[in-house]
Amino acid sequence: AQTVTQSQPEMSVQEAETVTLSCTYDTSENNYYLFWYKQPPSRQMILVIRQEAYKQQNATENRFSVNFQKAAKSFSLKISDSQLGDTAMYFCAFMKRTGNQFYFGTGTSLTVIP
Amino acid sequence: KAGVTQTPRYLIKTRGQQVTLSCSPISGHRSVSWYQQTPGQGLQFLFEYFSETQRNKGNFPGRFSGRQFSNSRSEMNVSTLELGDSALYLCASSLGVDNQPQHFGDGTRLSIL
Numbered sequence: 179a180q181t182v183t184q185s186q187p188e189m190s191v192q193e194a195e196t197v198t199l200s201c202t203y204d205t206s207e208n209n210y211y212l213f214w215y216k217q218p219p220s221r222q223m224i225l226v227i228r229q230e231a232y233k234q235q236n237a238t239e240n241r242f243s244v245n246f247q248k249a250a251k252s253f254s255l256k257i258s259d260s261q262l263g264d265t266a267m268y269f270c271a272f273m274k275r276t277g278n279q280f281y282f283g284t285g286t287s288l289t290v291i292p
Numbered sequence: 293k294a295g296v297t298q299t300p301r302y303l304i305k306t307r308g309q310q311v312t313l314s315c316s317p318i319s320g321h322r323s324v325s326w327y328q329q330t331p332g333q334g335l336q337f338l339f340e341y342f343s344e345t346q347r348n349k350g351n352f353p354g355r356f357s358g359r360q361f362s363n364s365r366s367e368m369n370v371s372t373l374e375l376g377d378s379a380l381y382l383c384a385s386s387l388g389v390d391n392q393p394q395h396f397g398d399g400t401r402l403s404i405l
């Protein structure tokens with residue numbers, strides 16, 4: 179079975195500062211994908227970033243980057259230059275190499291303070 | 293290109309009733325997955341449909357069922373509603389090929405009185 183753990187229920191950061199959200203997972207799979215999704219109050223889940231487990235290079239998308247440690251089964255998200263629009267719930271998710279099913283963590287509520 | 297459309301946006305039902313939720317995927321997408329989101333259990337996978345066939349199923353009771361039509365639109369049905377079924381129900385669509393990006397709708401907020 180796959181499990182995803184986000185140990186920080188709530189976090190806050192000052193506007194323009196950097197924040198890191200933690201995520202660990204457990205799986206016996208060797209090939210898989212990891213994701214960070216953002217869910218603002220509008221409810222729609224928005225893909226922030228995606229990492230392929232067989233790639234050693236950490237994924238980056240503009241202000242968003244990950245620190246992927248496969249051996250430690252850790253997948254943290256770093257948000258640089260935080261903006262008010264980053265305020266949202268952030269979910270870490272796992273997907274096997276084959277199949278379309280997400281396994282989500284419980285989420286981290288991030289508030290960006292002006 | 294239109295996004296994933298879920299209807300209705302809000303729904304209020306009473307215990308024992310049944311409900312049908314609808315999801316229209318992005319044009320060309322053949323896979324539709326359904327998730328239940330609650331404060332206590334988080335996001336849990338219900339099932340996935342691909343080309344009108346259920347391809348994968350989560351651990352939910354038989355009261356939860358779904359189907360997919362030839363135009364890839366999907367419906368989810370919950371019978372004999374319980375208070376614990378109150379949740380945000382999200383659907384996601386994709387091309388259906390393994391690990392293609394999935395796009396979520398805005399969800400249907402179901403409240404059971």
